[in-house]
Amino acid sequence: MTALTRAQELSQFWQPICHSYQQGLTVLPPFLGLSAEGFQALCDDFASVGLTVIVDTAQHHSPVRRLRNDLLVMREPELQELLDLLHQHSNPDAHYQQLAATVIAYGCLGSQHLWKDLGLPERPRLSQLFAWYFPALFQRxxxxxxxxxxxxxxxxxxxxxxxxxxxxxxxxxxxxxxxxPES
Ligand code: SF4
Known part of the structure; x- marks a missing residue:
């Protein structure tokens, strides 16, 4: 796969995910699973490449998101196994491989197809995400x-x-x- 720039990663993957997050259409936890500071750094990255992403503070603290997050405590070992698997196979040349592992692991705990639980626009975009961030898994x-x-x-x-x-x-x-099929 052709190497992606930071701006391309942001526009292809993180902008649509943040847009869905703002609309409450993902299963992702507060701040996409990042710290508040980490999420702010992501927003700063969008601005630095001229992309606009609007996420209201209230979105991070919506009741449904907090409830879902509380329930995840019971699946902590499973979450950690998924994170370990993804980190072991991540592309060191990508800019947001840690974030990609985090959202995919959390997305796996949802009940729909993974691309839907992440808030991506379609399944091929998720395959592209795997191809860039986790090339060994994509090939496997x-x-x-x-x-x-x-x-x-x-x-x-x-x-x-x-x-x-x-x-x-x-x-x-x-x-x-x-x-x-995953449609
Ligand atoms: S089809 Fe294959 S991967 Fe899926 S549950 Fe059965 S054995 Fe496992």
Missing amino acids: NDRNMRWKRFLYKQLCESGGDYVCRAPSCEQCSTYAECFG
Whole structure:
């Protein structure tokens, strides 16, 4: 994949995610999982490349976001496993690889397709995000599995117990949940 500049990363991935976040259309936690200072630094980065992103302070503290965040405490080990997997495969040349790992890990805890839970406009944008921030994982998903299921399958293969109950995908009764269209 052609290397992306900071401005391209911001416009292709982070601007649409922040726009959806402002509209309450993501499952992402307050400040996208960043600290308040980290989120402000992201806003400063938008401004530095001439991009406008408006996120009201109230959005970070909306009741539904806070409730969802409180419930996540029970899934902390799962969140950490996802973060570890993503950090192990991140692209050191990307500008926001830490943020990408954070939002994907949190997005996996939602109930819709990952691209929807992140607030991206369509599934191909999520694949582009993986290709840039996590190229090794992108290449490993050569059967075009649903991204959320793909990540959990990686955890299953490393000894976790999340989605795979069958010895192989071909023998699995939930095959369609992993390989069906993600529209
Ligand atoms: S099809 Fe079955 S075995 Fe294959 S990744 Fe999905 S849950 Fe696991």
